[in-house]
Amino acid sequence: MMKIVADENIPLLHNFFSDIGPIETFPGRELNAQNVGDADILLVRSVTNVDEGLLKNSNVKFVGTCTIGMDHIDTEYLQQNNIAFASAPGCNATSVVEYVVSALSSLTESNGLNLEKIRVGVVGCGNVGSRVVETLKRLGIDVCCNDPLIDQTGLVSFDEILSCDVITLHTPLTKDGPYPTHHMFNDEVLSRLKEEQILINTGRGAVVDGRALKHKLQKQPSFTAVLDVWESEPAIDIELANLVTIGTPHIAGYSLDGKVAGTEMIYQAMCRHFGLPSRHKAAQFIPSPPLSKLYFTSEAELSWSMHTAIRACYDVRHDHYALMSSLSGTEVQRSQAFDQLRKSYRPRREFSTIKVLLKNTDSSMHSQFKALGFNVKSA
Structure with a gap:
């Protein structure tokens, strides 16, 4: 039996890992060296910095982060100390894509955005960014991508990205190397963006200089910013939060499907490392979705049907209002509220869990719902 120390917010943790050994859980931001000293396995999410300060003199032999990002992990230290490591690349890519789609759907109302006439620029073409590009292209939206670290045809310059109607960021946070992303969107870059453009950040908070963005929004209040990630989380800048269109x-x-996929990927990696049988799969444990079917007839107009389905499955404005309602009180209280919103987040399900029934509709509606990832059937 091996002792496991884990972030308390890892879904289905006990379902997957309880037969490996005893499990002790802590809030991810509060994990410290004393907590992990006698652990054999450490399981975290993105809020825990895993480095020498946490692991020195511990018994940890395997570290798993049930997330796509790795900037919170000192992988060099793990290698030097022969500690195995696994992450969950791509586990939540679909969830992030659906967040972007929901934000664009919301902006068709609040901003009068016409999805047929915009160009979307994607910064970062990794697991998430490439999926955003693929989905938007299937929807018939004009989209381009910039990523200097990837050698492939069809990518565009950063300057060309800055001319797009919508710019969405999907990069890791890096401070070194030839293309650091820390404060990539600083005063100079943000000053080049016009008031009618839209900036979406679902990657890492510090890719955007929060002070510079706040200054821009104070000068140009009609500039549209959609932020899911923030500098100095969980103590976010409430002045900036009150200026963004969606926060x-x-x-x-954070879809349940994406989080559980991350747990399953780390479970499988741990089993491979220790030579253990992999006995569990997510399908054994994940519940039925609260919304299972949507039904559209030939009377349904395409655009209305698409936006209705998107918002029925996931309306980003609900999360915006939840954050806005948490911005009162002291900084400590606001930080606690920020983390509580994440800890108690409802079981949001992905589009693929919903069956869309179409009766006597044309092929374009069928193809658009398929492009979004819904489970499409003819009624």
Whole structure:
């Protein structure tokens, strides 16, 4: 038996890992060296910094982060100390794509955005960014991508991205190397964006200089910013939060399906490392979705049907209002509220869990729902 120390917010933790050994859980931001000293396995999410300060003199032999990002992990220290490591690349990519789609759907109302006439620029073409590009293209939206770290045809310059109607960020947070992303969107870059453009950040908070963005929004209040990630989380800048069009508490990738996929990927990686049989799969434990079917007839107009389905499954404005209602009180109280919104986040399900029934509709409606990832059937 091996002792496991884990972030308390890892879903289905006990379902997957209880037969490996005893499990002790802590709030992710509060994990410290004393907590993990006698652990064999450490399981975290993105809010825990895993480095020498946490692991020195511990018994930890395996670290797993049930998230797509790795900037909170000192992988060099793990390698030097022969500690195995696994992450969950792509586990929440679909969830983030659906967040972006929901935000765009919401902006068709609040901003009069016409999805047929916009160009979307994607910064970062990794697991998430590439999925955003693929989905938007299937929906018939004009989209381009910039990523200097990827050698492939069809990518565009950063300058070209800055001319797009919508710019959505999907990069890791890096401070070193030839293309650091820390404060990539600083005063100079933000000053080049016009008031009618839209900036979406679901990657890492510090990719955007929060002070610079706040200054821009104070000068140009009609500039549209959609932020799911923030500098200095959970103590976010409430002045900035009150200026953005949509602000949410770092939950873009928080679909139940995405989080459980992350847990399953780390469970499988741990089993491989220790030579253990992999006995569990997510399908054994994940509940039925609260909304299972949507039904559209030939009387339904395409655009209305699409937006109705998107918002029925996930309306980003609900998370915006939840964050806005948490911005009172002291900084400590606001920080606690931010983390509580994440800890108690409802079981949001992905589009693929909903069956869309179409009766006597044309092929374009069928293809658009398929492009979004819904489970489409003819009624």
